[in-house]
Each structure stands twice: as C-alpha cells, then as structure tokens.
Amino acid sequence: MKFATKAIHAGQEPDPTTGAVMTPIYQTSTYWQKQPGDNKGYEYSRGTNPTRKALEDCLAALENAKHGLAFSSGLGATDSVMKLLAPGDEVITGDDLYGGSYRMFTKIFANYGIKFHFIDISKPENIAPYINEKTKLIWLETPTNPTMKIIDIAGVARIAKAHQILLCVDNTFASPYLQNPIDLGADLVMHSATKYLGGHSDVVMGALMMNDDELYKKLWFFYNATGATPGPMDSFLVLRGIKTLHLRMKAHCENGRQVAHFLKSHPKVDKIYWPGFEDHPNHDIAKKQMRDFGGMISFTIKGATLEDTYKLAGSFKVFTLAESLGGVESLINHPVSMTHGSIPKELREKAGVVDSLLRLSVGVEDIDDLLEDLKQALS
Numbered sequence: 413m414k415f416a417t418k419a420i421h422a423g424q425e426p427d428p429t430t431g432a433v434m435t436p437i438y439q440t441s442t443y444w445q446k447q448p449g450d451n452k453g454y455e456y457s458r459g460t461n462p463t464r465k466a467l468e469d470c471l472a473a474l475e476n477a478k479h480g481l482a483f484s485s486g487l488g489a490t491d492s493v494m495k496l497l498a499p500g501d502e503v504i505t506g507d508d509l510y511g512g513s514y515r516m517f518t519k520i521f522a523n524y525g526i527k528f529h530f531i532d533i534s535k536p537e538n539i540a541p542y543i544n545e546k547t548k549l550i551w552l553e554t555p556t557n558p559t560m561k562i563i564d565i566a567g568v569a570r571i572a573k574a575h576q577i578l579l580c581v582d583n584t585f586a587s588p589y590l591q592n593p594i595d596l597g598a599d600l601v602m603h604s605a606t607k608y609l610g611g612h613s614d615v616v617m618g619a620l621m622m623n624d625d626e627l628y629k630k631l632w633f634f635y636n637a638t639g640a641t642p643g644p645m646d647s648f649l650v651l652r653g654i655k656t657l658h659l660r661m662k663a664h665c666e667n668g669r670q671v672a673h674f675l676k677s678h679p680k681v682d683k684i685y686w687p688g689f690e691d692h693p694n695h696d697i698a699k700k701q702m703r704d705f706g707g708m709i710s711f712t713i714k715g716a717t718l719e720d721t722y723k724l725a726g727s728f729k730v731f732t733l734a735e736s737l738g739g740v741e742s743l744i745n746h747p748v749s750m751t752h753g754s755i756p757k758e759l760r761e762k763a764g765v766v767d768s769l770l771r772l773s774v775g776v777e778d779i780d781d782l783l784e785d786l787k788q789a790l791s
C-alpha cells in the first residue's frame with residue numbers, strides 16, 4: 413500500500429461488533445474474562461486497548477515497521493528507550509537536541525550512571541572517536557531542532573551496525589511522510605505524535621516503531637510495567653489526525669518553501685536555516701533521504717538584542733507565539749526562552765541557538781496571509 417492509503421486505513425477495519433467504519437473509542441480500563449485467562453486478547457488497558465492497538469498498527473505501517481507502540485508523550489517514549497540501558501553504558505547523541513531530551517539525559521539518566529556524549533553528528537566521522545565497548549546507543553534527531561542540521565541516517569546506521577550499537581532516530585520534525593529511518597538502517601524510530609502525526613495541537617502523545625521482535629517485547633514490557641501509555645481518547649485523536657497527514661504535509665512543505673524564500677531575501681534576516689536551500693551545508697543528504705524539506709524554518713534577525721527579538725516575536729497576528737510545532741496553525745517560537753531554556757547558554761550558542769533566533773512551524777493557512785504577517789512583523 414502507498415502512504416496515503418496506509419494513513420487512512422492501516423490498522424483499521426470496520427468494528428466487528430457494530431460495523432462502525434471509524435475505530436471506536438474503547439473507553440474501558442478492563443475486559444471480561446470468561447474464565448481466568450480466557451479473553452479476547454485484552455485484559456487491562458495499561459497493557460492493551462483496542463483503540464490504541466489500531467493506532468499502533470497504523471503507526472508501524474507509516475514507518476514501514478513491523479511493530480508500533482504509542483506512549484503518553486514523546487518523552488515517555490524516549491524514557492522507555494533509555495531504560496534499555498544499564499549503569500556504565502554510553503550514548504552518543506547530537507549537540508542540538510530537543511531541550512526535553514537533553515534535560516532527561518543529563519538530569520535523570522546521567523544520575524543512573526549512563527554517560528552521554530553530545531557531539532556534532534552531522535559529520536558521521538565525528539562519531540568513531542567516541543565509540544568504545546560501553547557504547548550501546550546512538551540517538552539522533554534530523555532535521556535537528558532548531559538549527560535544521562541534517563544527519564546522514566544511512567551513514568550513521570552503517571557505523572552503528574558495524575559496532576552493534578542500537579540506533580534510534582527522533583523523526584518528529586520530518587514525520588513519516590518525509591522520511592523513514594528504518595528503511596535507512598535505524599533500529600528504532602521515535603516520534604512526538606503531539607506534532608505532525610496528531611497535527612491539530614489537541615493532544616500530547618509519543619510513539620516508537622521497530623522491526624525487531626525482541627526489542628518490541630522489551631519495550632512493550634517497559635510500557636506495561638511502568639505505565640506511560642496513552643488513553644483511548646488521545647489514541648483516537650491521533651488516529652484521526654493521521655488520516656490527513658499526507659495532505660497536511662504537502663501543504664506544510666509548499667508553504668514552508670515560500671516562507672523560506674521570502675525570509676532569505678528579506679533585508680532584516682541574517683541567518684536562515686531550512687534544508688531546502690542549495691547552500692544549506694547538508695542539502696545533498698536532505699535531498700537524498702527526505703522526500704521534501706518540511707515546514708520548519710529558523711532564522712536570526714540582523715543586530716537584534718534579546719529585547720528586540722522578544723518584541724518582534726510578540727508582533728505577529730497570524731503566527732501564534734507558542735511552544736510546539738506540526739499543527740495546522742502556524743506557530744512562532746523563541747528557542748532561547750522557550751523550548752531550549754534548559755540547555756546551558758555556552759552549549760546552545762555553540763549550536764547556533766542565539767538570542768535573536770526565531771523558529772517557525774509553518775502551518776497550512778493561506779500563504780498570502782502568512783507572508784503578509786511576516787512582512788508586517790519584520791517592517
């Protein structure tokens with residue numbers, strides 16, 4: 413099946429009891445057992461729920477994976493991956509990670525004796541010096557947040573395979589519509605389904621997709637044993653959101669392209685980060701591993717102080733100043749004070765996250781209104 417068909421149908425059949433075409437919200441915690449253990453495959457909704465199961469099968473199909481697991485948030489999914497590790501293990505990861513992942517790694521799992529190396533993995537050759545017999549996981553995000561570096565997934569996967577290191581890709585920014593890390597050699601894909609998968613800024617959820625049966629069993633065990641599983645209503649919302657993922661992504665990409673070109677030629681804009689530009693340092697890899705370039709764009713304002721940037725960020729009328737991304741509505745974010753507040757100044761400035769940086773999640777409104785809004789805010 414092709415992507416659009418999977419987005420609409422994968423994991424979903426008319427409900428066997430009523431024939432309902434849309435998967436019902438099975439708002440139940442527990443299930444009847446004729447005799448102990450004699451049930452229809454469902455016992456308790458922390459472990460399994462039919463609405464969530466339909467979503468998980470759909471999520472797996474979107475990433476061309478055998479298994480999918482839905483979590484109560486993206487960080488809940490990340491937390492479960494980290495629980496695959498033991499004290500003494502080492503992780504190699506990027507130097508401009510999502511702030512919440514960085515916070516979890518440094519403030520929680522570092523205390524459990526896990527060592528993290530934050531490096532520039534947009535050059536895969538940087539990885540080798542950090543590999544030793546304790547290296548168990550490479551965790552990467554691409555495009556990175558917020559400076560849109562592109563990591564060569566297949567290149568990193570070759571290194572990971574050669575050393576039998578697990579590779580997990582946070583595919584939130586690209587969405588499965590633009591990029592499928594498992595096809596490129598990754599073992600695990602993580603999503604904040606809060607973003608493009610849900611797509612309507614009305615739900616917080618996470619997902620993991622994988623092929624390996626053992627890995628699936630372990631991660632399912634963690635999710636059942638520690639309970640970071642989403643409820644049926646949230647599962648329904650994401651299942652519904654996914655039905656238009658391909659339509660929304662097409663529009664995000666087209667609007668993103670126009671906004672990126674508008675900003676590039678604007679006299680007040682200094683740096684601009686969008687992988688669709690030919691002069692983007694990783695454009696060739698982006699072209700190779702992504703189907704289009706997405707609607708996430710970051711830029712800096714020439715000579716702007718922190719105060720100037722605050723003022724500008726507050727002057728939009730269509731773009732909403734808010735955290736998060738990937739919804740139908742356009743959002744503007746100031747990483748230094750919002751999403752990346754928990755990353756030390758020195759580390760974030762090294763990664764380009766400076767005071768005058770703004771990040772856009774270009775939505776699917778009419779492009780004329782979006783360009784007009786940017787024009788007035790930058791005037």
Ligand SMILES: *Cc1c(COP(=O)(O)O)cnc(C)c1O
Binds near residue numbers: 605618
């Ligand atoms: C939002 C986000 C997360 C965290 O997901 P939540 O659903 O907010 O827990 C992780 N990675 C990236 C790239 C994100 O944008």
